[in-house]
Amino acid sequence: MSQQHKPREERGTIESYVTGFAASLAFTLIPYFLVRNYHGTGKTMVVTIMALAMIQLVIQIVFFLHLGRGPKPRWELLFFYATFSMILVVVGGSLIIVHNLHSNMSVGDQEKRLVDSEAIYQVNGKKTGACQTTKANHRIVITNGVVSPLHITADQCDTLTFISQDSDTHTLVFGNDPTHDTYAGQGEISLRRDQKTDTLTLSEVGNFTFHDSQYSSLTGSFLVVDSSGY
Amino acid sequence: MSESPLSHHEQHEAAANERVHFGFWIYLMTDLLMFAVLFACYAVLHNNNVGSPSAKELFTLPLALKETLLLLTSSFTCGIAMVTARRGRQTATLVWFLVTFILGLMFLALELSEFHEFIHEGYTLQTNGFLSSFFILVGTHGLHITSGLLWMATTLFYVMKRGLNPPLVRKLGLLSLFWHFLDIVWIFIFTIVYLGAYV
Numbered sequence: 001m002s003q004q005h006k007p008r009e010e011r012g013t014i015e016s017y018v019t020g021f022a023a024s025l026a027f028t029l030i031p032y033f034l035v036r037n038y039h040g041t042g043k044t045m046v047v048t049i050m051a052l053a054m055i056q057l058v059i060q061i062v063f064f065l066h067l068g069r070g071p072k073p074r075w076e077l078l079f080f081y082a083t084f085s086m087i088l089v090v091v092g093g094s095l096i097i098v099h100n101l102h103s104n105m106s107v108g109d110q111e112k113r114l115v116d117s118e119a120i121y122q123v124n125g126k127k128t129g130a131c132q133t134t135k136a137n138h139r140i141v142i143t144n145g146v147v148s149p150l151h152i153t154a155d156q157c158d159t160l161t162f163i164s165q166d167s168d169t170h171t172l173v174f175g176n177d178p179t180h181d182t183y184a185g186q187g188e189i190s191l192r193r194d195q196k197t198d199t200l201t202l203s204e205v206g207n208f209t210f211h212d213s214q215y216s217s218l219t220g221s222f223l224v225v226d227s228s229g230y
Numbered sequence: 231m232s233e234s235p236l237s238h239h240e241q242h243e244a245a246a247n248e249r250v251h252f253g254f255w256i257y258l259m260t261d262l263l264m265f266a267v268l269f270a271c272y273a274v275l276h277n278n279n280v281g282s283p284s285a286k287e288l289f290t291l292p293l294a295l296k297e298t299l300l301l302l303t304s305s306f307t308c309g310i311a312m313v314t315a316r317r318g319r320q321t322a323t324l325v326w327f328l329v330t331f332i333l334g335l336m337f338l339a340l341e342l343s344e345f346h347e348f349i350h351e352g353y354t355l356q357t358n359g360f361l362s363s364f365f366i367l368v369g370t371h372g373l374h375i376t377s378g379l380l381w382m383a384t385t386l387f388y389v390m391k392r393g394l395n396p397p398l399v400r401k402l403g404l405l406s407l408f409w410h411f412l413d414i415v416w417i418f419i420f421t422i423v424y425l426g427a428y429v
Contacts, residue, residue: 012309012312012313012316013313014310014313017306017309017310017313018306020306020309021302021303021305021306021309024302024305024306025299025302028295028298028299028302028417028420031421031425032291032295032425035291035425035428035429036291036428038429042429045429046426046429049421049425049426049429050421050422052421053417053418053421053422056417057414057417057418060305060410060413060414060417061414064305064309064410064413065407065410065411065414075252076251076252076255079255079256079259080255080259082259083259083260083262083263086263086266087262087263087266090263090266090267090270091266091269091270091273094270094271094273094274095270095273095274098274
């Protein structure tokens with residue numbers, strides 16, 4: 001019998017099917033009982049059951065499909081490898097792309113960004129920390145580089161107006177010199193010749209200091225307290 | 231030499247077998263690509279249950295194991311049936327394929343009962359992304375099983391009518407390849423969809 005035309009009929013034997021069946025049963029029951037007796041979630045488990053499935057795949061290919069046992073050249077095997085690579089690209093690629101999208105564009109992140117930038121008071125009945133309405137107004141006046149009063153105590157959601165009576169520009173930043181912190185998302189208060197006042201909504205609770213970014217002696221502080229049961 | 235060389239006709243037949251077999255293999259591989267895309271969809275969408283029960287709350291593992299064992303055994307009996315068919319034993323071939331057919335039918339019945347239960351509880355293809363991808367993936371496999379069963383029934387009918395001739399053996403060979411292929415796809419459904427829901 002010429003090797004070139006060895007008929008396909010010669011391939012599968014009862015023994016090979018029995019071996020394949022027994023091995024397949026084993027590799028079905030092993031992951032099943034692993035998962036049943038294992039509580040919780042874990043990457044190790046995912047990797048384990050996927051590895052067992054790949055072994056199962058190889059068993060079925062060898063004992064049931066008899067792939068790679070035909071006459072050479074083995075076009076079927078080649079075609080199988082090509083398909084397998086395409087599957088890796090499609091499935092692996094989809095998972096990577098969507099995972100990336102999910103971690104960068106999750107609903108929670110987007111919501112937080114929107115709440116901060118638009119000062120949204122509540123989302124689905126849950127308060128976000130932004131103020132719905134403002135209450136009393138406080139003033140801090142800067143005259144000849146002197147802050148008056150030096151300290152203010154205010155309730156949350158009051159407003160604080162900075163007024164400059166100097167001809168110089170004052171750029172007030174938060175924190176003790178030389179730190180430049182932000183207050184409620186705002187980086188600085190700019191008081192210029194053409195716009196001498198600026199108002200803050202005191203949505204953030206705590207004790208804060210501010211100073212002029214040029215004249216470090218020009219400093220002041222304000223305390224925002226949560227007294228409203230907000 | 232104990233074996234006589236193949237006659238011209240037999241060589242021709244063997245070459246034709248190779249060609250048909252390879253053509254069918256190409257079909258199987260493209261079908262596998264389609265399943266891969268459906269698997270990718272499932273992998274991406276399986277957490278999007280939007281308030282409805284999650285995969286873990288919905289699936290029961292013993293049912294999935296039963297389905298797997300039925301299909302695995304049918305794949306085995308299908309292989310045995312092919313061995314007997316290639317040895318020209320018509321009655322044994324018919325019996326083994328009948329066993330395969332019944333196991334396949336039982337698998338399909340279990341799958342349909344599971345689908346029916348979900349739909350009855352109000353969890354349908356349109357409920358959420360997770361269920362859409364689940365029904366499409368598992369349903370596509372179920373459709374393949376259905377067409378495999380129809381193919382098996384008609385081929386067995388011809389075996390009974392005309393006897394086990396070489397073209398019919400070749401057809402049964404392709405059918406068994408198709409059946410083993412569906413078993414392999416199911417192994418991944420079992421692992422990724424059912425076991426995957428619990429880890």
